Amino acid sequence: MDITVRRARDEELDEVGEMTTAVYLDDGLLDFGAEDPYLHDLRDARRRAAESDVLVAVDSSGGTVLGALAFSAYGAPYAQQARPGEGEFRMLAVRPGARRRGVAEALVRACLDRARERGLQGIVISSHPRMTAAHRLYGRLGFVRAPERDWEPVPGIGIWAFTVAL
Structure with a gap:
């Protein structure tokens, strides 16, 4: 399968929001399940697109959206953990x-490329401890755990930080 990564088109944003919500729910990544307040943010890809670069990976032959993420640089509304000179994806x-x-x-490589093109020195990401497959991918791409940057979006819900220098 050939994959193309590009910015999401307006007509894809609702699909991106629904896909992201379904993945997080089905994979058990929301600590409060269907009542999790983060669901609204996951579903609202239109807001993400207004405040970050929503990238999609599509099947080159059919254009089906296979995956997505939001990329931002320090100072943007969707950059929760980025420091000056850093990008972040969520x-x-x-x-x-x-x-x-x-x-x-x-998708992650596209973020690395974007960050380099923008002259950023690194990327920081936040990841739920249960996202073990993602952690393996991040490690293969040079990301390392940064426990000093771990945080809790809600008291008692710990999120891990990973960084990579560019």
Whole structure:
């Protein structure tokens, strides 16, 4: 399967929001399940697109959206952890049927390329401790755990930080 990564088109944003929400729910990544307040943010890809670069990985032959994420640089509304000179991506989601085909890797590599093009010195990401497959991918791409930057969006819900220097 050939994968193309590009900015999401307006007509894809609702699909991106629904896919991201379904992936996080189905994978058990929301500590409060269907009542999790983060669901609204996951579903609202239109707001993400207004405040960050929403990138999609699509099947080059059919244009099907296989995965998505939001990329921002320090100072942007969607950059929660980035410091000056850093980029950040969030809300990485890949359709279950498209996993283990390089979709997530293509999306992360696109973020690395964007950050380099913008002259950024690094990228920081936040990841739920249960996202073990993502952690393996991040490690292969040079990201390292940065426990000093771990944080809690809600008291008692710990999120891990990873960084990579560019």
